[in-house]
Amino acid sequence: MPIGSSTTAGRRFATLIALGLEPASRVLDVEGDDPELASLLLLYLRPGCYEAVAGAPEPLRDGLEACCGRELVALRKARVVTTLDSASAGGEGRDFILFRPRADGVAARTASTGATLARALRPLGRLVLWAGPGQAVAEQMSRDSGLVEVETGPPIEGATVFGHPDDESRRREIEIYRDVDDVHALPEIFHFWSQRFVRPKLEACGLSSFDDLFLGPLARLAEARPGSLCRVASLGAGNCDLELRLASALDAIGVSNIVFECLELNPHMLRRGAEAAEAAGLGERFVFREIDMEQWHAEGRYDACVASHSLHHFRELESIFGEVRRCLADDGVFLIHDMIGRNGHMRWPEVLEATEEIWTSLPARYKLNRQLQRVEEEFVNWDCSQDGSEGIRAQDILPLLLEHFEFELFVAFGGLIDPFVDRAFGHNFDPGDPEDRDVILRIAEANEEGLDSGRFKPTQMAAVLRTTPVDEPVVYRHWTPAFCLRRPWGRRPSAAPPAWPERGCLRSARAGPSASAPAR
Numbered sequence: 001m002p003i004g005s006s007t008t009a010g011r012r013f014a015t016l017i018a019l020g021l022e023p024a025s026r027v028l029d030v031e032g033d034d035p036e037l038a039s040l041l042l043l044y045l046r047p048g049c050y051e052a053v054a055g056a057p058e059p060l061r062d063g064l065e066a067c068c069g070r071e072l073v074a075l076r077k078a079r080v081v082t083t084l085d086s087a088s089a090g091g092e093g094r095d096f097i098l099f100r101p102r103a104d105g106v107a108a109r110t111a112s113t114g115a116t117l118a119r120a121l122r123p124l125g126r127l128v129l130w131a132g133p134g135q136a137v138a139e140q141m142s143r144d145s146g147l148v149e150v151e152t153g154p155p156i157e158g159a160t161v162f163g164h165p166d167d168e169s170r171r172r173e174i175e176i177y178r179d180v181d182d183v184h185a186l187p188e189i190f191h192f193w194s195q196r197f198v199r200p201k202l203e204a205c206g207l208s209s210f211d212d213l214f215l216g217p218l219a220r221l222a223e224a225r226p227g228s229l230c231r232v233a234s235l236g237a238g239n240c241d242l243e244l245r246l247a248s249a250l251d252a253i254g255v256s257n258i259v260f261e262c263l264e265l266n267p268h269m270l271r272r273g274a275e276a277a278e279a280a281g282l283g284e285r286f287v288f289r290e291i292d293m294e295q296w297h298a299e300g301r302y303d304a305c306v307a308s309h310s311l312h313h314f315r316e317l318e319s320i321f322g323e324v325r326r327c328l329a330d331d332g333v334f335l336i337h338d339m340i341g342r343n344g345h346m347r348w349p350e351v352l353e354a355t356e357e358i359w360t361s362l363p364a365r366y367k368l369n370r371q372l373q374r375v376e377e378e379f380v381n382w383d384c385s386q387d388g389s390e391g392i393r394a395q396d397i398l399p400l401l402l403e404h405f406e407f408e409l410f411v412a413f414g415g416l417i418d419p420f421v422d423r424a425f426g427h428n429f430d431p432g433d434p435e436d437r438d439v440i441l442r443i444a445e446a447n448e449e450g451l452d453s454g455r456f457k458p459t460q461m462a463a464v465l466r467t468t469p470v471d472e473p474v475v476y477r478h479w480t481p482a483f484c485l486r487r488p489w490g491r492r493p494s495a496a497p498p499a500w501p502e503r504g505c506l507r508s509a510r511a512g513p514s515a516s517a518p519a520r
Contacts, residue, residue, distance in 0.1 A: 009036035012130065013044075015159055016096060019126050025049060025095040028120060034100070035064055048077040051094075093122035100130045118147050118164070123265065123292035126150070127162040187426030189440055194421075197444050198413045201476045202462070205411050210337050213409075213462050214242070214306060215249055217333045221303050222255045224331070230258045230303045233327070235320065236293055236310025237262035240273030240286070243306070247277075247285045260306075261287040263296065293320055298327035305334045312339040312394040321404040325467050334405060334465040340398045340484075341414065341459030344383035345391040348486060351416050351456055352381055358416075358443060366420075366439070370427045379419070398461065398485055405465035409474045412458035412484045416447035451479070457486035 012034075021027075023045055029038060029052040041050050042064060054060045097117050121127055127147055147162035199209075207213055222230045234243050243260045250258055264270045270288045277286045294316040305324045314320055324334055342348050347355055359367070359379040367375050384390040401407075419425055420443055429436040450456030461484070473480075 009034060009040060012037050012159075013040045016041075016098075016128065019096070019128070019161065021096060023049075026093070026122075027051070027096045027098065028094040029053065029098045030117070031100045035060060035062075035066070037098075038064055048079075051079040093125065094120050095122055095125045097121055097125070097127045098130065099127060115146070121147070121164065123164050123295060125163070129160040129162065186423065187421065187429070188431050189426045189429040189436070190421040192431040192437070193417060193440055193444055196441075197417075197448065201411050201413060204476055205409060205474050207409075207411070207462070210462060211242070211245060211249070213337060213464065214246055214308075214335045217335060217464055218246065218258060218304055219250060219253065219255050221331070221333070222250070222258050225257065225303070228257065231301070232258060232260050232304045232306060233298065233302045234260055234262045234306045234308075235296075235324075236307065236313060237264045237270075237273065238266070238310070239269045240264075240276065240288075242308045243286070244273070244276055244280060244282065247282045248280065251282070251285075256285075259285055259287060261289060261302075263289050263291045263293060265290065265292050296320060296323055298323045300327070301329050301332075302327050303329050303332050305332070307334070307336045307338060309338055311336065311397050312391050313389045315389065315392055317393055317396055317400050321400055325404055328467055330468065332467070333408070336401075336461070336463045336465065338397060338461065339391060339394045339459060340412070340461050341391070341394055341418075341457075342486075342488075343391055343393060343395050344385035345394065345418075345459075346381050346383055348457065351450075352379075354416055354446070354450070354456075355379055355419065358446075362439070366425065366428045368428055369424045371424045394459075395486070395488060398481060399487070401463070401465060402481055402485070405467060406470045407463060407473050407475075407481050408466055408470045409462075409464040410479075410481050410484075411462045411476050412451075412460065412479050412481075414447075414459035415451055415456045417444050418459055452477070454483065458484050 021044075025045065026049050027041055027045060029041070029050070031053065038050070038052060038060060052060055097120060099117065117127055147164060150161055150163040202209065202212075207216075218230070218232060232243075234240070237243060237260075240260075240262050243262055247258070247260060250256070262270065262273055264273075267290050270290055274283075274286070274288050277283045293310075293314055296319075305328060311317065311320075328334065339345065346352075356379050364375060364377075367377060369376050385392045417440075420429065420440060429440055431437060447456060451458055458479070461481075463481075475481075
């Protein structure tokens with residue numbers, strides 16, 4: 001039988017290519033009764049990537065061997081099993097699941113397989129239901145599996161395509177960071193502000209830098225486990241920059257019994273992390289896992305979990321925090337540096353009011369949005385979660401952490417100052433220009449006064465958390481997690497707003513940090 005002699009098999013194969021089938025895709029072919037399509041897949045996919053479920057496996061194997069030859073089938077490591085349960089035990093999730101339900105017992109078969117197929121499908125995978133018994137099966141499949149029909153471009157003859165809910169936003173998130181080597185690149189004015197107003201808070205709480213937030217606890221955990229391996233799960237590791245710095249710093253002080261398991265949805269970022277680890281000679285200290293944190297189930301116990309600017313990308317915070325609590329060792333730590341402001345990184349009303357007042361007093365040269373290349377005469381309270389999942393549930397992070405964990409250390413900062421030192425407008429301010437510095441210092445001091453009074457709430461935090469009670473938590477001044485909480489359903493803070501000079505009036509800022517001297 002010549003390969004691809006069936007028009008139907010060729011059309012279906014072309015459909016899969018249009019849907020993104022690649023040689024490395026893992027394919028599960030349920031009711032695999034089409035040897036010609038199976039042979040096309042077998043020749044295209046890498047060895048071990050094709051698996052079929054067939055009620056009668058012998059005809060499919062015979063058909064494959066007739067199309068491709070016995071030696072090639074063996075070389076390609078095709079796997080044919082008789083039940084879906086056997087396939088489910090076969091390893092990682094699948095990028096494509098092909099489902100051709102038989103006409104006999106369709107409803108019962110669909111009901112029994114829907115949930116299993118959904119679990120076997122990777123978060124960004126596609127389940128392709130070939131038309132046969134009709135639309136009723138597609139509707140039942142959607143109900144039973146929790147999957148939804150997805151956009152596939154032009155209508156595809158004879159197929160209904162399903163994916164996990166929200167997988168399009170995940171795809172967009174992956175594309176945003178596909179080629180971004182430095183996800184934390186910030187304007188110079190950010191570092192000017194951070195040195196003056198954030199570093200003193202860290203130092204007051206015993207930290208020399210943000211890396212020290214992670215380095216100290218990890219070193220102590222590893223030293224407490226001589227002769228055994230310390231497992232660290234990094235949640236949403238991105239390019240793994242932080243983890244590489246930590247591994248290098250730990251190596252420099254003689255700590256070698258730590259392995260970082262980098263969990264990340266974006267394969268492009270994971271690849272960059274793996275390449276950087278090998279180049280630095282640290283490959284043995286790392287495990288890289290392509291995982292959707294929204295569906296994460298921790299395997300075994302971890303001595304620490306790390307989250308650096310990743311939590312504000314996650315929707316399923318309750319599930320993730322539950323998994324962290326479940327998997328942490330009794331003396332384990334959860335180390336976080338992340339955003340805790342309003343969803344989508346928008347301004348809360350009281351902060352927006354102050355921001356708009358400042359905006360009207362600024363010259364036009366400060367209002368150029370460098371990301372969008374446009375001057376914004378009026379401040380735009382933009383919801384960043386509209387594109388990808390940036391800040392999708394940022395405001396829920398702190399209250400949920402208070403529910404699930406105990407704080408050992410907590411340092412909060414940010415707020416009114418954010419848009420003036422961030423990527424969009426921060427490049428308009430030159431730390432070497434006295435006038436630019438003066439504007440930033442005045443805004444920063446107004447922010448500090450607002451945070452200290454409780455009128456404003458911080459937008460970022462650094463924290464060490466545990467699952468067991470902590471006797472003496474370390475916080476900056478009176479800025480406890482509870483004090484820094486901004487409940488969206490509550491009243492706006494009632495403290496008087498910090499004074500801001502009349503429009504057009506530039507007054508000199510103090511040389512040092514604002515108002516409140518850091519204290520433990």
